[in-house]
Amino acid sequence: MAKKISLTRYLVEQQRIAGHIPPELRLLLEVVARACKSISHAVNKGALGEAMGSAGSENVQGEIQKKLDIIANEVLIEANEWGGHLAAMASEEMDSIHLVPNRYPQGEYLLLFDPLDGSSNIDVNVSIGTIFSVLKKPDGAEGVEEKDFLQPGSKQVAAGYCVYGPQATLVLTVGDGVAMFTLDREQGSFVLTEENLQIPEDTQEFAINMSNMRHWDTPVKRYIDECLQGKDGPRGKDFNMRWVASMVADVHRILTRGGVFLYPWDKREPEKAGKLRLMYEANPMSWLIEQAGGAATNGRQRILDIQPGKLHERVSVILGSKNEVERATSYHGKP
Ligand code: AHG
Ligand code: MN
Ligand code: MN
Secondary structure, eight states, X not given: OOOOOBHHHHHHHHHHTSOOSOHHHHHHHHHHHHHHHHHHHHHHHGGGTTOSSEEEEEOTTSOEEEHHHHHHHHHHHHHHHSSSSEEEEEETTOSSXXXXXXXXXXXXXXXXXXXXXXXXXXXXXOOEEEEEEEXXXXXXXXXXXXXXXXXXXXXXXXXXXXXXSSSEEEEEESSSOEEEEEEETTTTEEEEEEOSOOOOSOOSEEEOOGGGGGGBOHHHHHHHHHHHTGGGSTTOSOOEEOOOSOHHHHHHHHHHHOOEEEEOOBTTSTTSSOSEEIIIXXXXXXXXXXXXXXXXXXXXXXXXXXXXXXXXXXXXXXXXXXXXXXXXXHTTOOO
């Protein structure tokens, strides 16, 4: 029987053999994975633990926080504060950046996360997840400020997510393709279950919240309308639709079997560039998708090239199978 490769061994080999990651980044990723295990445990307990229901508070984006949003945020902070690998963290659930307290050594990495993605699915027992992105503190910067985080996604040094579904699966890139690890609950460790994931360039499956159709802009309406016309329309083939309402689960499906995911700008809140957040949702997912041979744009520009102006910046997202993303993007015209 083939030897099982644990996440620990995979990361050691990435460091030692491939020379892709320094030891501090390896430690950081180990710690994030450990936090995901702990969040997965809380998710599994459901109503038997403290995982369900609203926390009765709002985050900086004006969204009602669920208890699990707050638990997951705390787990990630506590796990990452003391290891000496980080300078600061930023999260969907915190207004401003969280500095590593003075009593601990400061490292050179910046960690961003959406501690719990798909909050509306917590109470209904549908897949949710944690998304994370790692940047390096700019060279020579004394201390850390919010502006140190404002780097385009192309500067990420690691990105990934853990989806808490029928299995807990951690998906990771350090810039050397995408690897997938499944949580072995008996061993308590993530085991490598797929390497070098590749997304098919073509697909017949799209993911979009159709209930917002009347608010979309013309290019998105055109793209979806053509898919809906199926075999008899300009695309000459039938399309299927999926929408989990947890980006992490929709992206996981696309990494597994292809597809295209759209959360476009719409007329409900025209001043917002989109619903999803650039730095801890769109950037890590876009890098994973690109590393697996897919593409990710905001309709006009590659997401990884966007220079963020603020920590909680929003963005319009089209990602997944390359040819579909290119088609939908071409309908938007020049940047
Ligand atoms: P979060 O739970 O972190 O706020 O993110 C939810 C996001 C994303 O995961 C998902 O694709 C989208 O919101 C769902 O939006 P709709 O409620 O419009 O379906
Ligand atoms: Mn989210
Ligand atoms: Mn969230």
